Every structure is written in structure tokens, then in C-alpha cells.
Amino acid sequence: MGIEKIEIKEDKTVRELIAELNLSSVPILLELEGEVFYPDDRHDRRLKAGDTLMVIPIVAGG
Amino acid sequence: MRVPRLNRVFLYDEGAAQALNLEEIANYLRKKLGKVAIEVRGNPFALYLSPESILDCARGMASIKIHDATRRMLSGPEPLYGEIDYERRRILGKTRAFGILYDGLELQRLFFKLIPREERSLQFVHIFFTNRLFATWDEKDKRYHARTSVYGIPSIISTTGLVEAPAKPREYYLLKQQFEMLGKDLPELKDSFKGAFIDYEDERLNEVVKGYAMQAVFYSLVGDPFCQDKGCRLYNAHWQEELVFAQLGSDYEFCPRHTKFLEDGEWALKR
Numbered sequence: 267m268g269i270e271k272i273e274i275k276e277d278k279t280v281r282e283l284i285a286e287l288n289l290s291s292v293p294i295l296l297e298l299e300g301e302v303f304y305p306d307d308r309h310d311r312r313l314k315a316g317d318t319l320m321v322i323p324i325v326a327g328g
Numbered sequence: 329m330r331v332p333r334l335n336r337v338f339l340y341d342e343g344a345a346q347a348l349n350l351e352e353i354a355n356y357l358r359k360k361l362g363k364v365a366i367e368v369r370g371n372p373f374a375l376y377l378s379p380e381s382i383l384d385c386a387r388g389m390a391s392i393k394i395h396d397a398t399r400r401m402l403s404g405p406e407p408l409y410g411e412i413d414y415e416r417r418r419i420l421g422k423t424r425a426f427g428i429l430y431d432g433l434e435l436q437r438l439f440f441k442l443i444p445r446e447e448r449s450l451q452f453v454h455i456f457f458t459n460r461l462f463a464t465w466d467e468k469d470k471r472y473h474a475r476t477s478v479y480g481i482p483s484i485i486s487t488t489g490l491v492e493a494p495a496k497p498r499e500y501y502l503l504k505q506q507f508e509m510l511g512k513d514l515p516e517l518k519d520s521f522k523g524a525f526i527d528y529e530d531e532r533l534n535e536v537v538k539g540y541a542m543q544a545v546f547y548s549l550v551g552d553p554f555c556q557d558k559g560c561r562l563y564n565a566h567w568q569e570e571l572v573f574a575q576l577g578s579d580y581e582f583c584p585r586h587t588k589f590l591e592d593g594e595w596a597l598k599r
Binding site: 267268269270293295297300301302304320322323324325326327328 | 450480571
């Protein structure tokens with residue numbers, strides 16, 4: 267999984283988005299409006315239809 | 329493939345091996361990345377941690393120690409005073425000792441908090457070099473595996489991980505057991521494998537780290553730090569033999585695809 271840009275189609279919370287994308291056990295960061303955060307630090311943040319979100323996976327090497 | 333604009337690369341020394349020369353790494357990145365500014369920032373704790381936050385940070389560090397590599401750490405036990413005090417001294421730069429295994433993803437998360445909010449972006453590549461050894465949990469075989477690096481914001485490259493994470497030749501482990509049983513000196517064993525793997529304070533360390541720094545750069549550019557080509561510096565080596573070949577032995581630095589990507593330079597933010 268690389269960095270993915272997601273356009274939000276309908277209002278929802280970060281928690282709902284993560285569940286929908288089945289990413290609850292995947293280490294990721296999210297970027298929204300220039301702010302980067304861990305999803306579980308902003309679970310209740312509202313995402314609005316039309317928002318563009320960047321899903322940034324955290325990757326281990328070696 | 330995502331191709332953003334790269335603004336700046338910051339290199340931090342969080343107690344990495346003394347053989348590591350960050351200026352040499354910075355000069356290498358300058359050659360490879362042309363227009364992108366490269367800045368050596370030194371110790372991130374000294375830069376960003378206020379005196380009143382040191383104890384909280386030390387407690388955080390002490391609480392992400394892995395005590396048993398076969399048990400997933402969910403919420404660790406409350407760390408002991410001595411463990412917190414060790415981390416406090418480590419943060420203050422009063423010791424560079426190592427020998428503790430940390431959860432790599434949690435460590436990355438603690439380091440994330442150190443980065444100024446306005447620089448938490450893929451336009452900035454933050455690379456923390458450390459001698460802390462870290463591991464990540466593998467759900468398939470239900471155990472932690474030591475890692476060389478974690479790529480995120482920031483990316484972390486472990487000079488201890490470069491020694492310990494990629495496996496040494498199988499014969500080495502067999503002979504090591506025999507040496508230990510016979511009470512023979514391990515340096516003698518290491519001498520017989522000279523050059524086959526990266527060791528502590530290895531004179532080749534800087535050359536190896538250049539490739540890992542480029543993995544962090546590619547992570548920020550395209551979200552994927554790795555390449556399938558075993559001769560490319562972006563190859564994700566799981567064996568020391570692979571690491572030595574990709575970083576030191578290959579006839580080329582980067583595969584044709586990644587060479588072209590670097591040469592195009594479209595990703596550099598115009599300054």
C-alpha cells in the first residue's frame with residue numbers, strides 16, 4: 267500500500283472512515299488540510315463531503 | 329504513483345553510532361537531490377523538548393520497551409523508576425548506551441511528537457538516526473522482528489538495527505553456537521566472516537546509511553521506500569548478504585527506474 271489520496275463522499279468521522287477502509291490494524295498517518303495526525307488521536311474529527319484526505323502508511327524495513 | 333514536491337530534508341542524530349558522519353550523509357543527499365535543501369539538525373531532544381517535558385518523554389520511552397519478543401505489547405506495565413531515569417539520561421545525552429529493544433511503531437510515534445507541527449508534512453523528510461534497536465510485531469509468526477528502519481514522519485534509521493536486524497549467514501549462527509560451547513572468543517569468529525556483514529562501528533557504515541537515507545526520501549516522494557531490484561540501494565534487505573550487495577557491492581546505485589526518477593527532478597520544490 268502506498269500513499270493514497272481519498273476524496274470524502276459523505277460526512278463521517280475519522281473512526282468511521284478507518285472502519286470503512288478496514289485500516290484499524292494498519293499503522294498509518296492521515297493528512298487533512300495540511301495537518302498530519304494519527305487516526306486514533308482524532309477519532310471523532312468530522313470529515314466533510316468534498317474533503318481530500320491523504321492516507322500515509324508507516325512502513326518498516328529490514 | 330504519487331509525485332509530490334520535496335521541500336527540505338532534515339537529518340537528526342538521536343545517539344546514533346559514533347562512526348556515523350551526518351555531514352557525509354548530507355553531502356551525499358545534496359548530490360542526489362540537487363535543488364532540495366539538506367539540513368543537519370543534531371539532537372532532536374535538545375532542539376524540541378522543553379525541560380518540563382523531559383520526564384514525560386522518558387516515561388514514554390521506558391514504556392515502549394519490549395520485554396518478551398513473543399508477546400505483543402498492548403499496554404506495557406508502568407515502567408520502573410530506574411528505567412525512566414535511564415531514558416532521561418539518554419534524552420539528555422548523558423549516555424549513548426544501548427541494549428534495549430523498543431517497539432518501532434511506538435518509537436516512531438514518540439518521535440513524531442518532537443517535530444514542529446508546521447513541518448509534519450511529506451514535503452519535509454525528517455530522518456532520525458539512532459542506535460536504539462527496535463522491532464515490529466509480525467502477526468503471521470506472532471513475534472517481534474528487529475528492524476533497520478521505520479519510514480513515516482519522521483523516518484527512523486537504526487545503526488544498531490543495520491547490524492542486528494538483517495540475518496547473518498546461516499553458518500555464522502552454527503559456528504557461533506559451537507564457539508560459545510567451547511568458550512572461544514567471538515571476535516575470532518567474526519574475523520573469519522570479515523566483510524560479510526555490517527558490524528558495530530563498521531567503517532562501511534556511512535556508505536550503507538546513504539542508501540537507507542534514500543529509502544526515506546523515496547518514502548516521502550512515492551510512499552514506497554523499496555525496490556524489488558536486489559542491486560538497487562532501495563532494496564529491502566533481510567539478509568546481511570543482501571544489504572552488503574545492495575549498498576556496497578552492486579555495479580549501480582539505483583535501478584534504471586529509480587535512476588530516471590531522480591534525474592527527472594520534477595519532484596523538487598522550486599525555491
